[in-house]
Amino acid sequence: MIIAAYHSQSEIEATFxxxxxxxxxxxxxxxxxxxxxxxxxxxLEKLSQIYEMVLVYPSSHPPAPPRLAxxxxxxxxxxxxxxxxxSLSRWRSEEG
Numbered sequence: 001m002i003i004a005a006y007h008s009q010s011e012i013e014a015t016f017x018x019x020x021x022x023x024x025x026x027x028x029x030x031x032x033x034x035x036x037x038x039x040x041x042x043x044l045e046k047l048s049q050i051y052e053m054v055l056v057y058p059s060s061h062p063p064a065p066p067r068l069a070x071x072x073x074x075x076x077x078x079x080x081x082x083x084x085x086x087s088l089s090r091w092r093s094e095e096g
Contacts, residue, residue, distance in 0.1 A: 046079050052092060068093075 051073040056066050070093045075083065083089070 043078075043082060046076075047082055047086075049073070050075060050079055050083060050088070054093065 053071050053073065055069045055071065057069065059066050
């Protein structure tokens with residue numbers, strides 16, 4: 001009797017572990033395209049179009065290393081406000 005109860009307890013615990021598994025709880029195929037989610041996707045699109053470029057200028061006094069300068073791609077008003085709101089400048093390269 002005690003052994004049967006012990007085995008039952010382990011089965012119950014395994015069932016609870018399965019129920020708490022995110023992959024088990026997830027409902028595939030549920031998409032709610034509400035206005036806020038569409039706006040987020042539009043903002044992500046705007047963010048993905050911001051680039052940082054590194055310009056490499058040859059050294060004027062070899063064997064000194066080349067000079068590096070960084071610049072951002074041209075941004076529209078929305079991209080500028082997003083960059084400022086998200087403090088993207090903290091991720092810029094040290095050069096330039």
